[in-house]
Amino acid sequence: MTKTLILLSSIIAFTACSPTKQKAEQVSTIDSTLQVKVDSILQNKLSELDATIGQVIVMEVQTGEIKASVGSDSILQESGLVRIASLLAVLETKAVKLSDTIDVGDGILAIGKDTLCDHNWHRGGYGKITVEQGFALSSNIANYKVVRKAFDNEQAFAEALAKYGYQAKDTSLVYNPLGYGILTTPLQNLIFINSIAKSNTTIKQALEYSVSDRLAKPAQSDKVKVAGTTGTNQLPNGEYAVEFCGYFPADNPKYSIIVSINKKGLPASGGLMAGDVFRQIVDLMNER
Numbered sequence: 001m002t003k004t005l006i007l008l009s010s011i012i013a014f015t016a017c018s019p020t021k022q023k024a025e026q027v028s029t030i031d032s033t034l035q036v037k038v039d040s041i042l043q044n045k046l047s048e049l050d051a052t053i054g055q056v057i058v059m060e061v062q063t064g065e066i067k068a069s070v071g072s073d074s075i076l077q078e079s080g081l082v083r084i085a086s087l088l089a090v091l092e093t094k095a096v097k098l099s100d101t102i103d104v105g106d107g108i109l110a111i112g113k114d115t116l117c118d119h120n121w122h123r124g125g126y127g128k129i130t131v132e133q134g135f136a137l138s139s140n141i142a143n144y145k146v147v148r149k150a151f152d153n154e155q156a157f158a159e160a161l162a163k164y165g166y167q168a169k170d171t172s173l174v175y176n177p178l179g180y181g182i183l184t185t186p187l188q189n190l191i192f193i194n195s196i197a198k199s200n201t202t203i204k205q206a207l208e209y210s211v212s213d214r215l216a217k218p219a220q221s222d223k224v225k226v227a228g229t230t231g232t233n234q235l236p237n238g239e240y241a242v243e244f245c246g247y248f249p250a251d252n253p254k255y256s257i258i259v260s261i262n263k264k265g266l267p268a269s270g271g272l273m274a275g276d277v278f279r280q281i282v283d284l285m286n287e288r
Contacts, residue, residue, distance in 0.1 A: 030067065030068060044058060048224075049273060054259075056069070056257065058228070059190055059191075060255060061253045076185055079241060079260075082177075083135070083231065084245075087143075087206065096133075096149055096151040099130055099131070104125055107123075118141055136210040143177045144178075146175045165191075168181050179231065189243075210230070216228055227253075228245055230270030243258070258279040261274055
C-alpha cells in the first residue's frame with residue numbers, strides 16, 4: 001500500500017525504621033506554585049485549540065527532578081520528537097556532519113511503494129540545504145536521506161535507536177526516523193533531551209538553530225536563549241500530536257520542558273502550538 005506523509009515525579013528515599021527494617025517514603029519534588037501556573041497555561045491552550053489531551057513536564061536538568069507535571073499522564077503514542085534521536089544516531093556514526101549538503105528536491109520523494117513529502121512540497125520544496133537546516137525545517141526527505149547515508153539497513157538503525165531507549169516495533173528506514181512505528185511517552189522524550197542538555201554533543205547546535213531561525217522559532221523567548229525542536233505526527237486515530245521539547249538557558253541548561261498536545265484536524269504545528277506553551281512557561285520561570 002502506498003503511504004504518503006505530510007508531515008513526579010517523586011524520588012523514592014529509603015530510610016531506616018529499625019536495624020532490620022526499611023521503609024520507602026515518597027518525597028515530592030513538585031513546585032506547587034509552578035505546577036498551578038503551568039496547568040493554567042496548558043489548559044488555556046487546550047481550550048484554544050479544542051484539543052483532546054495534553055501534557056507538560058518541567059524537569060531540572062542536573063538532578064532530573066520534576067518540578068511540574070500537568071495534564072494527562074497516560075499518553076503513549078508515536079512522536080515526531082524521535083527525529084532528535086534519529087539525527088543523533090546519524091551524527092554519532094561520523095558519516096554525516098551538520099554542515100553537509102543534502103538535496104531534498106521539490107519536496108516529494110518516491111521510495112519504492114512509499115512516498116515522502118515535505119510540508120512545503122506544494123511550494124516546490126527546499127532544494128539543496130544543509131543537514132542542520134533539514135532538521136530545523138522538519139524535512140522528512142532530509143531525515144530519510146541522512147539516515148540512509150549513515151546506516152546500511154533498517155536493523156542497524158533500529159539498534160542505534162534502541163541504545164537511546166526507543167524500540168521500533170516495525171523497523172523501517174523510511175518511517176522510523178520520523179517517529180512512526182515507535183511508541184513513546186512525553187516523559188521518555190523529555191529524559192532523552194535532558195541527557196542532551198547535559199552533554200557536549202554537536203546536536204545541541206542544531207537544537208539552538210531550530211529555535212533561532214526555523215520552525216521552532218515560536219518557542220523563542222526574549223528573556224533567555226532556548227534550544228529545542230518540534231514534532232508533528234498524525235496518529236492512527238486521525239488526530240495530530242503537536243509537540244515541543246527543549247531546554248534553557250541554551251548555553252547553561254537548568255531546566256528542560258516538554259509540551260505534548262493531541263488535537264483534531266488541521267492546522268497542526270508543533271512550533272506554533274506546543275512551542276507557544278513552552279515559551280510562556282520559560283517566560284514565567286524567568287520572572288520568578
